[in-house]
Amino acid sequence: MTDFAATKAMFHLPGGVIYLDGNSLGPLPLAAPARVGAMMQQEWGDMLITAWNKAGWMDQPRRLGDRIGRLIGAEPGSVVLGDTLSIKVYQALASALEMRPDRPVILSDSGNFPSDLYMAEGLIRSLGRGHELRVVAPEDLADAVDDSVAALLVTEVDYRTGRRHDLADLTARTHRAGALAIWDLAHSAGALPVAVAEEGADFAVGCTYKYLNSGPGGPAFIYVAPRHADHVRPALSGWLGHEAPFAFDPAYRPAPGVERMRVGTPPILQLAALEAALDIWDGVDMDALRRASLALTDRFIAGVEAACPALTLVTPRDHAQRGSQVSFRHPDGYAIMQALIARGLIGDFRAPDILRFGFTPLYIDAGDVDRAVAVLAEVMEQRLWDRLEYRERRRVT
Amino acid sequence: MTDFAATKAMFHLPGGVIYLDGNSLGPLPLAAPARVGAMMQQEWGDMLITAWNKAGWMDQPRRLGDRIGRLIGAEPGSVVLGDTLSIKVYQALASALEMRPDRPVILSDSGNFPSDLYMAEGLIRSLGRGHELRVVAPEDLADAVDDSVAALLVTEVDYRTGRRHDLADLTARTHRAGALAIWDLAHSAGALPVAVAEEGADFAVGCTYKYLNSGPGGPAFIYVAPRHADHVRPALSGWLGHEAPFAFDPAYRPAPGVERMRVGTPPILQLAALEAALDIWDGVDMDALRRASLALTDRFIAGVEAACPALTLVTPRDHAQRGSQVSFRHPDGYAIMQALIARGLIGDFRAPDILRFGFTPLYIDAGDVDRAVAVLAEVMEQRLWDRLEYRERRRVT
Known part of the structure; x- marks a missing residue:
């Protein structure tokens, strides 16, 4: 209860x-200002650089990722925080296209949030390999998955209408067609039960400043299904997604699992606010x-x-x-x-x-x-x- | 004085x-905790969503960009904040490669920060068009700029040795070879005088949590020379880089100038801390x-x-x-x-x-x-x- x-x-x-x-x-x-204030004074202020280890800053994206993981039905260790939702969409899409090299289509619908479509457009233009962003009406999405599709990019809840897609059905169809399913959970995480593992999402992304209450510009999250996480090769291959960031190896070697989706230095003030917000979710x-x-x-x-x-x-x-x-x-x-x-x-x-x-x-x-x-x-x-x-x-x- | x-x-x-x-x-x-606290209580807490306009959150990345611009010798309106340094490196590189489509080489040196090289590597692999990341010894950089080079990616100050490159000379050589110069100012912004406009940088990127004191995970910045800013086509084409983000246009149209390099929702807590930090710089x-x-x-x-x-x-x-x-x-x-x-x-x-x-x-x-x-x-x-x-x-x- x-x-x-x-x-x-x-x-x-x-x-x-x-x-x-x-x-x-x-x-x-209510607890967020004191939490952020304590982080600033006692960690940043007093521990200075040593707080990256002593105060656990470096692991925060994974630790809080697990707490969000519980809310979206993810396996432990499969969610990590960082960047913005648009960047996470790009990472998921770029990985999916690489996993399906012979398929030219990203399939989405006109109810999707424009930035998801913009990121797909930008990726396709950069790649310059003739991919197509196919955008259909929301109600036509289920029948539009065919064997030309590399990835389905679907936002579960339409940001304007509030209409909810049937992700289990769409994902099953997507998999039957040999494609990959990317879920955007912007209006789902913290809004309703989500089952990324059980329903077989290949990738899922979302933001934390809406239903999760992390504050303006709080970091996004990304889920990569464990069956893919050790194989995907990140397009945005930043040092914190490296297997050993502090070895300063000249060549990139991706970290095991979802941590390879980390890019740069995590936003510790925003993460402290998120942590206070997630405390409220613990009993829900x-x-x-x-x-x-x-x-x-x-x-x-x-x-x-x-x-x-x-x-x-x-x-x-x-x-x-x-x-x-x-x-x-x-x-x-x-x-x-x-x-x-x-x-x-x-x-x-x-x-x-x-x-x-x-x-x-x-x-x-x-x-x-x-x-x-x-x-x-x-x-x-x-x-x-x-x-x-x-x-x-x-x-x- | x-x-x-x-x-x-x-x-x-x-x-x-x-x-x-x-x-x-x-x-x-010292002023940062109170600034962040006031932002959280009086803006996020009391104004809620209306703070995006009322408290000026939406313009913060440009407004603070101008204040950093003064420290690096940039023209007003040519610097914007957001994301991490690795992401900004990617944006600059992707734009530069697109501006020099017939040239296969990204030139950098072994003294560069590994993440810059990783991002270049990831971009090249994604593009799949046979680009080459050519990494030479720092002392060989000046002589390695030739007409195969699309972009020089150079970090002014070596993160390990503290050795400083002569950016004016490297940039002049780069331009004579018909290539573009991307400066990474991670160890320069706030550390020494920088003259992006006067010395002709095409792109410059940097972070704010080192010499600028914005706190752990503070946002990065990017400078795009005004002569390029209305022409570059962002690879990471997020909604806040759109000409009219709140029109929710299904097609991407880049914003005028450097604002097209914005991607997603800016991190307002981190920006509040940065603002307090920049107050200290004003008289310097x-x-x-x-x-x-x-x-x-x-x-x-x-x-x-x-x-x-x-x-x-x-x-x-x-x-x-x-x-x-x-x-x-x-x-x-x-x-x-x-x-x-x-x-x-x-x-x-x-x-x-x-x-x-x-x-x-x-x-x-x-x-x-x-x-x-x-x-x-x-x-x-x-x-x-x-x-x-x-x-x-x-x-x-």
């Missing part, structure tokens, strides 16, 4: 705010989290549909196809979101017309959902968004 | 320690820094050579060929460094036999040098390193 009232008490949640944007940036764990049962998440998204959908007929639901009603966010469509979506934010309901807007609300049981409860519905109803009923101040164009994150 | 007593007072320097390893990890700026005159650095290294060389005849100087005596570190060679270098560290003199060891000492006028003064010489003399005279505890093998950073 997970006590979500207890986890909620572990976050700093500003008064007067209902925060439904934890799928973009998780809130501050992922099935209980999923049940709570579905109850929250069901409640929000029912409330908004009853109170705001002008908003069109985008997220699937079918639980199996839903992540942990709810999106509605409205032509004035941008201005509506500004009006909501001005009233303390923080969600976000995704072009061209999507209002997106993330539900994170660790710190969002039924009372928050009801208050959010009430604010949304007020804004819609009174057309509060229809003011110049909310219609002004500005960059939205 | 730079007041180095004043800058020294801005660092946390633990009692009983003489810290000559700032060329590996700079010490803690780089020529005064260089004079102070040479005075410190001269004093250390003279002191050690007088007191410790068993140590062999590796670093050039010629000022023009010296960075801001001094290295000595001894077959028992590893054990000697352990004995020094046990007595509070922190330098570092680089295999197979090098004792390395960094001199950073911001917080190291003549008194520190004299104390360091005394500790070294004591350890050498009494053969204090010749104890089992110092001879034990362990990983050294």
